[in-house]
Amino acid sequence: MTERDRTRAEALKTEGNACFQKGKWSAAAERYTEALTLCPDWAVLLVNRAQCHRKQREWRQQESDCRRALKIDGKSMKGHYFLGIALFEQTNLSEAVQHLTQALDLARESGDSIRDQVWHELGKAKYASWENRAAQRQTEHRQLQQRLQQMLQAKQAAESSGTQGAAWGEMRQQHSHEASLLSRVFAEVGCEDEAGSVAGPFTCQLTMEPFREPVITPSGLSYERSALLDHLNKVGHFDPVTRQKMAPSDIRLNVGLRAATQQYLDEHGWAWKETF
Numbered sequence: 140m141t142e143r144d145r146t147r148a149e150a151l152k153t154e155g156n157a158c159f160q161k162g163k164w165s166a167a168a169e170r171y172t173e174a175l176t177l178c179p180d181w182a183v184l185l186v187n188r189a190q191c192h193r194k195q196r197e198w199r200q201q202e203s204d205c206r207r208a209l210k211i212d213g214k215s216m217k218g219h220y221f222l223g224i225a226l227f228e229q230t231n232l233s234e235a236v237q238h239l240t241q242a243l244d245l246a247r248e249s250g251d252s253i254r255d256q257v258w259h260e261l262g263k264a265k266y267a268s269w270e271n272r273a274a275q276r277q278t279e280h281r282q283l284q285q286r287l288q289q290m291l292q293a294k295q296a297a298e299s300s301g302t303q304g305a306a307w308g309e310m311r312q313q314h315s316h317e318a319s320l321l322s323r324v325f326a327e328v329g330c331e332d333e334a335g336s337v338a339g340p341f342t343c344q345l346t347m348e349p350f351r352e353p354v355i356t357p358s359g360l361s362y363e364r365s366a367l368l369d370h371l372n373k374v375g376h377f378d379p380v381t382r383q384k385m386a387p388s389d390i391r392l393n394v395g396l397r398a399a400t401q402q403y404l405d406e407h408g409w410a411w412k413e414t415f
Contacts, residue, residue, distance in 0.1 A: 140178055148174040152184060159187070164194040182211040182218065189221045201225040216245035220257055227264045232271065235264045247352075255365070258351045262414030269408025273332040287321055334409035341400040345370065345379060349413050350400040354390040358383045361393045 155170030
């Protein structure tokens with residue numbers, strides 16, 4: 140690649156960006172494609188073209204461009220992000236979660252504001268994954284319960300043959316107890332897939348949503364970072380609950396709470412719905 144090629148590619152990229160801002164997705168994609176003929180190893184061009192495909196819901200083309208970009212730059216945050224979205228739209232949930240998680244980690248490392256958007260998309264993918272697993276578990280439990288009930292009925296029929304008097308009454312009582320116990324066991328197992336409310340320690344008092352970037356204040360309380368900064372900038376420099384004076388520079392990321400919240404969400408898959 141010559142210096143002239145690079146200069147021309149940069150001009151085409153600028154033209155593509157302008158078209159994209161005007162909502163001319165096809166025209167923008169054409170400019171990025173022209174630039175790629177001059178600089179085929181420029182990952183940014185592939186990611187930009189992937190965004191055009193996203194706007195037009197061309198998921199396979201978006202996936203292809205992102206995979207090419209990641210071969211060039213494996214730490215392309217947007218490459219992982221847009222690949223995760225394309226995979227999610229094609230119901231490849233497992234790999235979508237993998238790439239969206241990588242995108243979130245990279246966005247957090249760089250402090251990129253897009254991390255909130257990545258978090259929402261990750262929440263969608265993880266919730267969809269949980270829904271699929273929960274539906275599969277329910278089917279398996281229902282089939283197993285039906286099979287066990289059939290076995291109990293067969294046992295009852297075999298034991299009933301020739302049984303009379305008090306022994307018959309005791310046997311029926313035993314069978315009724317076993318059937319009731321079986322139903323209770325499966326009801327308790329199914330409870331883990333029932334949606335509820337996210338536990339208080341994992342939700343912000345300001346947003347009432349699960350933490351994604353919790354920060355701790357000098358008073359020892361934790362809030363969602365964006366919500367707390369909005370309070371400090373618009374309401375005043377004091378803790379929203381304790382009213383203790385503080386400035387934005389006083390807050391610190393609560394890494395432990397962030398990890399604990401994500402673990403809670405993973406263990407209660409239905410709770411991911413509260414993140415988007």
